[in-house]
Amino acid sequence: xxxxxxxxxxxxxxxxxxxxxxxxxxxxxxxxxxxxxxxxxxxxxxxxxxxxxxxxxxxxxxxxxxxxxxxxxxxxxxxxxxxxxxxxxxxxxxxxxxxxxxxxxxxxxxxxxxxxxxxxxxxxxxxxxxxxxxxxxxxxxxxxxxxxxxxxxxxxxxxxxxxxxxxxxxxxxxxxxxxxxxxxxxxxxxxxxxxxxx
Amino acid sequence: xxxxxxxxxxxxxxxxxxxxxxxxxxxxxxxxxxxxxxxxxxxxxxxxxxxxxxxxxxxxxxxxxxxxxxxxxxxxxxxxxxxxxxxxxxxxxxxxxxxxxxxxxxxxxxxxxxxxxxxxxxxxxxxxxxxxxxxxxxxxxxxxxxxxxxxxxxxxxxxxxxxxxxxxxxxxxxxxxxxxxxxxxxxxxxxxxxxxxxxxxxxxxxxxxxxxxxxxxxxxxxxxxxxx
Numbered sequence: 001x002x003x004x005x006x007x008x009x010x011x012x013x014x015x016x017x018x019x020x021x022x023x024x025x026x027x028x029x030x031x032x033x034x035x036x037x038x039x040x041x042x043x044x045x046x047x048x049x050x051x052x053x054x055x056x057x058x059x060x061x062x063x064x065x066x067x068x069x070x071x072x073x074x075x076x077x078x079x080x081x082x083x084x085x086x087x088x089x090x091x092x093x094x095x096x097x098x099x100x101x102x103x104x105x106x107x108x109x110x111x112x113x114x115x116x117x118x119x120x121x122x123x124x125x126x127x128x129x130x131x132x133x134x135x136x137x138x139x140x141x142x143x144x145x146x147x148x149x150x151x152x153x154x155x156x157x158x159x160x161x162x163x164x165x166x167x168x169x170x171x172x173x174x175x176x177x178x179x180x181x182x183x184x185x186x187x188x189x190x191x192x193x194x195x196x197x198x
Numbered sequence: 199x200x201x202x203x204x205x206x207x208x209x210x211x212x213x214x215x216x217x218x219x220x221x222x223x224x225x226x227x228x229x230x231x232x233x234x235x236x237x238x239x240x241x242x243x244x245x246x247x248x249x250x251x252x253x254x255x256x257x258x259x260x261x262x263x264x265x266x267x268x269x270x271x272x273x274x275x276x277x278x279x280x281x282x283x284x285x286x287x288x289x290x291x292x293x294x295x296x297x298x299x300x301x302x303x304x305x306x307x308x309x310x311x312x313x314x315x316x317x318x319x320x321x322x323x324x325x326x327x328x329x330x331x332x333x334x335x336x337x338x339x340x341x342x343x344x345x346x347x348x349x350x351x352x353x354x355x356x357x358x359x360x361x362x363x364x365x366x367x368x369x370x371x372x373x374x375x376x377x378x379x380x381x382x383x384x385x386x387x388x389x390x391x392x393x394x395x396x397x398x399x400x401x402x403x404x405x406x407x408x409x410x411x412x413x414x415x416x417x418x419x420x421x422x423x424x425x426x
Contacts, residue, residue: 003230003231003232003233004230006233006238007230007233007238010239010241010242010245011242011245013242013246013247014241014242014244014245014249015241015245015246015249016246016248017242017243017245017246017247017250018245018247018248018249018250018253019250020246020250021246021247021249021250021254022249022250022257024250024254024424025250025251025254026254026257026258026285026286026289027285027289029254029258029288029289029292030288030289030291030292033292035292035293035294035295036290036291036292036295036380037295037296037297040295048300049373051390053297065359068295069295069296069297070294070295070296071339071394071396072339072354073337073339073356073396073398074337074339074356075356075358076337076398076400077335078297080297087258100334100335100400100401102302102303102304102400102401104279104298104300104302104303107281108281109281109283109288110280110282110288110298110300111279111280111298111300111301111303112280112281113300114300114301114302114303114378115302116302116303116334116401118401132358135299138233156281157237163297163300165303165400167335167337167358167400169335169358169359169360169361170358170360170361171361176377192374
C-alpha cells in the first residue's frame, strides 16, 4: 500500500472512530453527569418533604442563588423529591389549594407520569411510586373492602425523582406557592405504617 | 529553493521557503511519506477522540439540537421531558441540570427569531401579540444567554396569563423593549446581544399533538424598530 493510501485509510478509520466516540459519549452523558437533576436530587433524599429547587422571589427578597435550573420560569415554584425504591415504595402526598399544582415522576430516561391537581380526590393527591414487585405485593395484600385513593405508579427504574410545580399566577401568590411546594410530603411507604394507617 | 536544498536531509539544511503554506504542505507530505504504523495508529486514535468528543460537546451544549416542531417564529418542544426523548435532549438536560416539563404537565415553546426570521436582539423593540393555545395557565418570559447582568436592575422577567392586560376580544399585546412602554411592557433583560422568548403552557392538551399546532394559534412576534 502506498504511503498516501495508508494515510487515507488511517483518516477514514479515525472518522469512523469519531462517530463511535460521539454516539458513545452522548449516550453516556446522562449516566455520568454530576450536575443533572437526579444526582442533585439524591442530595436531599433524606428529607420528608419536597426539596425546594426554585423558590420564587417575594417582595424584595430575590430568588435564592442556589437555584440551579438554567432558565427557570419566574412564576413557578419548583420542588423535588428523590426516591430510591430499594428502601420501599415512595408516597407523595399533596394537598390542593387555590394554586395550580402539578406532579411529574421522572426516571432515568425521562418523565413517565404526570398529574395535575385536577385529578385530586377530596382535596388530596396521593401518589405511590413502586417497583413492579412492590406493586404486585401491594395488590396481593390489599383488602378488598378497603377503598384506596392512592394512585399507584410502577417506576421503570429504582431511582428517580418527583417534581412538584406550583404556579403563582400573580406576584402576591408567590409566598403561597413557595409554601405549597414545601408542604408536599414525600415519605417511604413502609408496610407496617400502611397497616397501622389502614 | 534549489534542488540541492530540497534533497538535503531533514534538520541539516532546511529549505528556506518564503511561503509558509508551501513549507507546511511540504512538511505534512514528508510526514505522511515517512509515517510509521505506530504514528498512523496514534493519528487515527487522536482524530477519533478529538472529533468525537468535540462534536459530542458541541451537540449537547446549549439548546436541544433536534426534536423541535417549528410553528411560525416559535419552536415547540413536546418530547424533551418524556420517556421518548431523544438521546441528545437527555444529554442536554443532564448537562444543564434542567428539569423539563412532562407531557401531561405542560409544554415549552421557545423563540429566538421574529416572524420575519431575524434574530431577537436586545436593542430592538418587539410586539408579541395574539392568543395562545388552550392551557390552564401560561407564562411568557424573556432571557438573555448566560448569567444575568448584575448591574441591570431586576425588573419584570415575564407575564402570566392571569396578570396580563388584554384587549376587548381577549387577545393580548406585549411590548418587549429596552424603553419603558405603556400597556404590557416586558423590559429587555440586558443591554445588548441576542435574547430568547419562552412560552410555557401548563396543563395543556396541545402537548400531545404539537404537530397540529398552527401559527395563528400562537402570538406573532413583530419588530417595530431598533435603537442602533
